[in-house]
Amino acid sequence: MRGFLASSIGVTCAAALALPLTPPAAAATAGAAPSGARSAPVTATARVTSQRAPAEIPGSTQSLPLAPLTRDRALGPAAPEQGLTRDDVRHFSLVGVIWDNPDTVLHGSVQVRTRATGSGAWTGWQDLETHNDDTADPGTAERTSGRVRGSTAPLWVGDSDGVEVRVRAAGERRTDETARGTRTATSAAPLPSGLRLELVDPGEQRLTRAAVPAGAPSATELPALSRAATEAELLALRGSELTTAQRARPYIGPRPRIITRRGWGADEKLREKKFVYTKKVKAAFVHHTASGNGYRCSQADSVIRGIYRYHVKSMGWRDIGYNFLVDKCGNIYEGRAGGVAKPVLGAHTLGFNSNSMGIAVIGSFGSSKPPGAVLRAIARLTAWKLGLYGANPRGKTYLKSAGGNLYRKGKNVRLNVISGHRDGFATECPGWQLYRKLGTARSTAARYQGR
Structure with a gap:
């Protein structure tokens, strides 16, 4: 049609x-969510800065993987923090976080703060809704296409050229019976694998x-x-x-x-x-x-x-x-x-x-x-x-x-x-x-x- x-x-x-x-015209998308084994990081953070995109770009998506910070790389996927620093991304107005498996629930919090284009002013931290349950029904072609990913709800932030995001797993309390009595410990639930930051430029109308x-x-x-x-x-x-x-x-x-x-x-x-x-x-x-x-x-x-x-x-x-x-x-x-x-x-x-x-x-x-x-x-x-x-x-x-x-x-x-x-x-x-x-x-x- x-x-x-x-x-x-x-x-x-x-x-x-x-x-x-x-x-x-067709819009370009940078990167696709990688597949791989489920990882179990506790916290993920990212910081990105950018220059404003030319007005003639109709729209774009920048997909940036979250990774362990340098000081935690030896810990691999179990690193307590993840993040990245980039200075070569285009401007954006909407942000979200996605992961590999749409059936995996992100038990934790996702927060972002962004820098306004022009003024350079940073916002405070804002929460993204992690339980984004608007989705296709099980068994339908749309749901079983192999392309569907888990996601937060998107957040409109206006014209921005910098962003920080942090993903933190919720703590779980566990009670164990030991020879010396009862012991209560708190551990973090694993985060979904393939966490990526999505920066969306809707383009000019x-x-x-x-x-x-x-x-x-x-x-x-x-x-x-x-x-x-x-x-x-x-x-x-x-x-x-x-x-x-x-x-x-x-x-x-x-x-x-x-x-x-x-x-x-x-x-x-x-x-x-x-x-x-x-x-x-x-x-x-x-x-x-x-x-x-x-x-x-x-x-x-x-x-x-x-x-x-x-x-x-x-x-x-x-x-x-x-x-x-x-x-x-x-x-x-x-x-x-x-x-x-x-x-x-x-x-x-x-x-x-x-x-x-x-x-x-x-x-x-x-x-x-x-x-x-x-x-x-x-x-x-x-x-x-x-x-x-x-x-x-x-x-x-x-x-x-x-x-x-x-x-x-x-x-x-x-x-x-x-x-x-x-x-x-x-x-x-x-x-x-x-x-x-x-x-x-x-x-x-x-x-x-x-x-």
Whole structure:
């Protein structure tokens, strides 16, 4: 699909529309994660400095292995510290840490601090979320490709030219019975093998979004539709599946404005060309990207391009994992390619990607409250997309688990139609402050559907 953007759909006079695409040039990636035996370092650190990259570079990933420090090299993989010093890397705006085995959990902490380009000012230490459980289901081609790696969540740091990272294993307390009595010792759990620092430059976005008349499609966005136009879209897309009652009164919210992949500058050469679909969309899982809130809404395109590149080039996925993303100003973005109105299989909720969609709010909401614009965007998006498949946002549904840390494979699980990531997997996502507001999103979405 080099000539057309099949991943977006606009409807005029109830007809589907394919949009032209001119993707940016291919981007280079430095290095790939090495394979090898599992190692057991206790602490890993790295320090990197760089010069700003030329503006014409569309995007890049620098993958830097963590290694024992000079004074600890004699200890080999058991060295208590790892690190590196480099002065020849390009500038970057997003960081993450990856490792060889996606099934290995990093028990410990990962912290980074970065140096701003221009000012030379260093930030304080910032935590990366180590339990990054947005991933493809077990047994799927995406998960068994051999390219998938374990990873932290990415962190948006803005235009930077220096970084330090430290990875520390969590201590484990062990009690042993000896001839002299009970002895308690503390030891560090082994860290995953193949730890690498990923520095992502999302590249420059040169495409300007032009204003379009109401109801008219464009290459960079799908405009909001009226209720009447949305109902016409529903009849065009799924009319043959609707009952007489559904035709008479379709419960669907007006389609919201959606910024397309071309709109946020997706390099379509990065992802796999083919699309994978499920049967329907019965539920929506809400996430946060855990990438921090230190971005302006005008930078959201860059943040998404960084996450996209991190998911594909660093973590080894076929495309960005989420079906949709929402910035803190309430703008909605098309995520994984394949069609915004179609049941595209994502990689967002381990065990429950089939017959669902993933919506990621860009930011971290463990302690920060989500803006009202975010909740309204979630409500508008779910009212429309769930309405295409007859789902009630305030209702319950059953999904069959493909396997995870909360439900065994094959178990039919009763879930809210609008759920949080933590409802399907043991995780803190989407952050408590966002999770506690999902009830508001459910009731608002149902109201948009006319229920």
